[in-house]
Amino acid sequence: MSSDPDVIIIGSGPNGLVAGCRLAQSGMRVLILEANPRRPGGALGSEEATLPGFTHDVGAAFFPFGKTSPAFQDLDLENHGLVWKHAELESCHPAPDGTVACIARDLDVTARHFGCREDGDVFRDLATWHGRVEHHLLRALLLPFPAVRPMLKLGLFNAAKLATMLASSGGGLARRLFESEAARRVLPGLALHVDVGPEDRFGAGLGYMLGLTATTGGYPVPRGGAQTLANTLVRIVESHGGKLRLGARVNRVIVKDGRACGVRLDDGSEIRAAKAVFANTSAPALLLDLVDQQHVPARVVRKMKRFPHGWGTFKADWALSAPVPWSCDEARRSAVVHAGDSLDDLSQFTAEVRGGNLPHNPYLVIGQQSLLDPTRAPAGEQTLWAYSRVPPRIDGGWSRTKERFLDSVEKRIEGLAPGFRALIKARRAVAPPDLEEMDANLVGGDLGGGSNAWHRQFVWRPVFPYFNYRMPVRGLYLCSSYAHPGAGVHGMCGHNAATIALRDLS
Numbered sequence: 001m002s003s004d005p006d007v008i009i010i011g012s013g014p015n016g017l018v019a020g021c022r023l024a025q026s027g028m029r030v031l032i033l034e035a036n037p038r039r040p041g042g043a044l045g046s047e048e049a050t051l052p053g054f055t056h057d058v059g060a061a062f063f064p065f066g067k068t069s070p071a072f073q074d075l076d077l078e079n080h081g082l083v084w085k086h087a088e089l090e091s092c093h094p095a096p097d098g099t100v101a102c103i104a105r106d107l108d109v110t111a112r113h114f115g116c117r118e119d120g121d122v123f124r125d126l127a128t129w130h131g132r133v134e135h136h137l138l139r140a141l142l143l144p145f146p147a148v149r150p151m152l153k154l155g156l157f158n159a160a161k162l163a164t165m166l167a168s169s170g171g172g173l174a175r176r177l178f179e180s181e182a183a184r185r186v187l188p189g190l191a192l193h194v195d196v197g198p199e200d201r202f203g204a205g206l207g208y209m210l211g212l213t214a215t216t217g218g219y220p221v222p223r224g225g226a227q228t229l230a231n232t233l234v235r236i237v238e239s240h241g242g243k244l245r246l247g248a249r250v251n252r253v254i255v256k257d258g259r260a261c262g263v264r265l266d267d268g269s270e271i272r273a274a275k276a277v278f279a280n281t282s283a284p285a286l287l288l289d290l291v292d293q294q295h296v297p298a299r300v301v302r303k304m305k306r307f308p309h310g311w312g313t314f315k316a317d318w319a320l321s322a323p324v325p326w327s328c329d330e331a332r333r334s335a336v337v338h339a340g341d342s343l344d345d346l347s348q349f350t351a352e353v354r355g356g357n358l359p360h361n362p363y364l365v366i367g368q369q370s371l372l373d374p375t376r377a378p379a380g381e382q383t384l385w386a387y388s389r390v391p392p393r394i395d396g397g398w399s400r401t402k403e404r405f406l407d408s409v410e411k412r413i414e415g416l417a418p419g420f421r422a423l424i425k426a427r428r429a430v431a432p433p434d435l436e437e438m439d440a441n442l443v444g445g446d447l448g449g450g451s452n453a454w455h456r457q458f459v460w461r462p463v464f465p466y467f468n469y470r471m472p473v474r475g476l477y478l479c480s481s482y483a484h485p486g487a488g489v490h491g492m493c494g495h496n497a498a499t500i501a502l503r504d505l506s
């Protein structure tokens with residue numbers, strides 16, 4: 001019997017690893033080739049990046065789909081040693097004027113903290129309805145498109161209710177549902193995790209999903225760091241005979257007779273794949289660089305050359321001597337804190353980033369992992385993680401600007417937590433080029449696998465008609481977040497690509 005693997009997977013991000021788990025469980029001999037020489041996981045990982053004893057997540061940190069994604073449910077991660085840790089509150093949205101809105105898994109707690117009493121009641125009703133339909137809704141949105149059966153199970157009334165909400169912009173939906181500014185800033189603020197602004201057409205969906213899944217799965221973190229989740233997936237692959245090689249960058253997919261039959265590595269060696277090649281890479285890297293362009297339709301090459309990436313990401317890590325002294329008590333008990341004062345503030349931020357300018361008062365997603373998981377820092381001390389969205393490139397380059405921009409990030413936190421800066425023992429600024437150097441998929445710091453605007457989803461992701469994981473070359477599948485359903489650690493791009501390939505191979 002040949003010693004070639006059946007399937008080669010290029011890249012060990014969460015989607016590549018989930019694809020590996022599923023294929024290996026189905027009896028395929030799987031080899032995962034990862035460019036990073038130190039660790040698997042891509043944008044899912046952790047490092048001691050500031051001081052000894054402080055574990056910082058390099059990218060993804062909070063996992064709204066950790067317990068609810070069909071891919072993770074199938075793999076039964078908790079049975080393989082993964083432990084999820086929760087905070088009392090999932091997301092807190094304070095402002096310097098003292099107003100606040102929070103989301104908790106306990107809907108009564110949420111209702112008491114959602115701007116004002118009326119807004120709390122509206123959100124509780126919405127979350128109660130969401131809880132009833134989430135099982136079918138997640139399957140309708142996450143399984144290969146079009147997921148007809150889950151859509152039918154969702155039912156006409158629920159589908160119509162959802163469509164009416166999601167046809168709005170995030171700001172439009174927030175203004176329609178809520179009266180207080182505190183409640184109105186929540187869902188549009190969450191949509192800025194990717195590149196969807198408050199007034200973007202059909203932009204309500206992302207904020208809705210992130211806000212409402214916070215009430216079901218919550219925003220848990222894996223004990224020990226995000227790397228623990230990646231390592232758990234590797235263990236599952238290996239337990240089914242699959243293999244992972246670190247420090248193995250692929251620079252060519254070998255095509256013979258119109259079929260992907262192997263890869264070439266940077267060191268010149270070639271590895272054959274008996275059945276298929278999976279790419280956990282960016283779509284443009286796959287179709288412009290890894291596959292010889294003679295095998296790719298000219299129209300697709302043109303589209304890939306103009307591929308619309310999402311905004312850049314600026315990330316920061318701190319080692320702190322004590323918890324952040326938030327003025328707002330709820331923020332001290334919340335997994336994630338969002339800095340974004342009002343719909344106007346979020347719109348101005350969006351306009352600045354889209355205009356290619358550094359935001360003057362950066363919107364922030366701030367993560368307090370060590371509050372939930374004390375293993376992340378020495379006793380009594382804390383880690384802090386935050387990111388903002390920025391232009392991928394700026395005049396003069398990022399290396400000259402990143403420490404200055406980090407100062408403005410700290411200024412915004414200090415405004416919500418006077419005394420914060422005095423607690424900093426060490427800090428690290430991670431600009432868009434640093435993210436791309438760590439993981440080639442994060443092009444210009446794009447954390448979303450390309451833009452997440454509505455017209456980049458479903459049949460347009462990454463390019464029509466190649467939305468169902470099959471690429472223009474036979475036996476070649478795209479399994480990264482550049483495929484449906486896109487950004488986030490849910491593993492569904494890998495899960496779906498494996499489902500389609502197994503169907504093809506059988």
Ligand SMILES: Cc1cc2nc3c(=O)[nH]c(=O)nc-3n(C[C@H](O)[C@H](O)[C@H](O)COP(=O)(O)OP(=O)(O)OC[C@H]3O[C@@H](n4cnc5c(N)ncnc54)[C@H](O)[C@@H]3O)c2cc1C
Nearest residue numbers: 011013014015035042043059060061062250480481488489
């Ligand atoms: C700062 C930041 C914060 C985030 N926060 C969250 C969060 O809190 N929650 C959440 O759910 N999501 C979050 N995300 C998004 C999430 O991390 C991504 O959507 C997810 O990691 C995408 O997974 P993937 O498997 O498609 O690709 P990636 O995680 O990008 O992994 C791709 C892998 O492929 C490897 N690779 C690429 N090209 C090659 C090649 N030619 N040869 C060999 N290997 C190659 C890369 O080295 C990398 O390891 C965040 C991302 C960032 C950057």
